[in-house]
Amino acid sequence: MLRFLGQRLLLMIPTVVVPLVLVFLLLRLAPGDPAAQILGDQASPSEIAALRSEMGLDLPLPVQFVLWAKNIVTLKLGTSFFFKQPVIDLLPQYALVTLQIALAALFLAVALGSILGVVAAINKDGVLDRGLVGVAVLGISLPEFWLALLLIFLFAVTLRWFPVSGYVPPADGLLASAATIALPALALGIRQSALITRMMRSSMLDVLGEPYIVTARAQGLPEAMVIGRYAVRTAAIPVVTVAGLSASYLLSGAVSIELIFSLPGLGKLLIDAVARRDYPVVEGAVLLIALMLAALNLIIDVVYALLDPRVRMG
């Protein structure tokens, strides 16, 4: 197990380093000048050039790369060109918002998706099954931003149950905070729950045909026990993979949802930073997301290895 863990940890290094190097190069090779963005369109070329020099952007690319690599290794992520704050202080504020929404959406997706998947499977080819499968296909097909706007119209504008947009941190009141993340989590969770519903249904149908389930039923065990204790446990294993993928997606920042609900999360921070060419923030955010995804993948690998020893054997 330790050897397996060591291999996986070594694999994390390229997973984190390769995207970082690519982002460094792409940002500097893409058109768009941070100095021009900061000064605005009334600044003259000489004023822009002076600021570029002050920011070290006029240094040769290899020199910039060496300085950048040194800072990354020592976790000195620099200061945001626009916020004028150290990136290391800025990132946690945004990451916590994304984490809060991702966890709420993931909980919703797994709970709803698993239940609906099981219900559809045990009613195979019935009206309920066809209805749930139809809803799941619709859920997968709906663009999140559109669903978000529908949810705002229904729950915020018409029913007035939740605020239209904005974010209240948990420290300012748990209920108010929950109210601000409810609709974003719903908009994100519905699509992911549709994916999990389909996976759970398919997995359950496979398991329900297994001889041990037939045996359990033949022995006269109550149906609830057959489904709950034997079938669901086995069928849930592939769902872990889908849930892991969903978590990766949600943690990397659901940009459109964060933009629509005006949530100061990682996705919004990243997209704004790319538009403004705020290099330190983009690089810091990518580093954080890469680390989170690598850690998540490691956890999934370890859970798999624990559940199924064949994975450890390679």
Add this chain to the structure above:
Amino acid sequence: MNFISKCAAGLFVSAFAMTTAHTDQAQAADLRIVVPQLPSALDPTITTLGTNWLVASNACEGLTGLDDNWQPQPMLADSWSYDEKALTLTFKLRSGIKFHSGAAMTSDDVVASLKRYRESAGTGAVLKSLTSDISAEGPDTVVVKLTGPTGIIPGLLTLTPAVIMSKAALAGKSATQAVETIDCTGPYKVTEFQADRQAVLSRFADYKPRAEATSGSAGAKRAPADRMIFMPQAEPSVRRDNVLTGAADIATTLPFDFYADLKSNAAVQPVVINDNQSLTAVFNTKKGPMANVAMRRAVYSALEMDSIMLAAEGDQAFYVIDPSWVPDRKSIWYTKAGADGFGTPKKDLVKKLLAEAGYKGEPLRWLTSKDFYQGHYLPALTAQQQLEEYGIKIDLQVMPAATYIQTRSDADKFDVFSSFLPTYVDPVVIPYLNATYPGFWNDPKKEELVKKLATTSDQKARVEIWSDIQKLIYDQMPYIKFGTEASFYVARKGVGNLQTSPANTQVFYNVVPVAK
């Protein structure tokens, strides 16, 4: 009670509590304003981007303030005067003015602020070119030494980057290094700022309003709201929904598609700001086919401006086909000089001009971006269709804002780019007139006229000079104007004293919130 019943009851209580909490938020006598974006830093001097001046416009003041007719009026200055040769401008400061930190304002603070502004980009550089020194003469007098006679400095000092901050707050900060806390003198004080979340401005108890009647950002500032809360929201429909639900009092910068629905809704009041800005296109006068004046005239003569503006705005109520390069009709700089027959295509003339330019059908690279708003892209698209009827080919290049800004700075990479131009306090600061501005219009007659405009102190004579500059623009066509667009925002019913002047679209300190 079983588990499911407990969960249902819990959910019901939570939903009720959330709803109540949400309703309570909207009850305070605050003014909640939803804007497309918040500035990333508060300091207005470090950037020429107007969107980044929002908070400072409401918390800070300059020596002068802009009234609704675009005229500079005294603000922190009590008065100003020129010496006989018009080479020294002396400002007398108001007494008893306090900064938000509690310190009293003196001439040292004014000198520190203006010297820093002088080193900043854009209009700061204009001030630098017109002044040789700024110094204090006693605690309430500031003396500005001029490089020559000029009438534009009081106007320049109305601009937000020229606001006065305390010397202590500016210590050690160059014009490109942001001040963390803006220590200003305005009627509201920044009490909370979280970029991307909200900016909270609370009424400043020690504010000393002027006695004159309010006009734009000049005269008395009443600060009727306890607090002003700016909240960012990029999506226009969600900004609107915040007002519809009462979660916000004002939502700014909305598309005209929303106007009819909002007009028929009794709970809200849409507000149109006419003569807001010109939609324009700027030609590359340095290199390529548009360096030829005949080609520029051909493009202008081929365009039918009404269709272009209709495509951009969607309704004739929200634009005017007007040639003035200073779009607000209330400005003294507004003029129709040199623009006979504006907006109507002249088919025969186009053919003649194209032949004169030797145009062989090479595509013209037209840069535009959808990141700003549709007012950039849609006019370009409509103009492309109109020009193709004359065989003028347009290679419409739609790109992200950052790419657009960089590409247009390279004369080898474009022929035309989409742009817009608001009214400026003085034509000298119109960026298009600068020969280093993309488009690179460097005409000796223009340079001479702009210099004359900057160095003439008689306002009547200056208006004539500006009129001559506009005539030159309509002759040389370094840029073209399609029309003047309005803008609109929405407020809750009951919100009072709403601004309708394009001179002060970012100013909210006189707006009266819905009563508690």
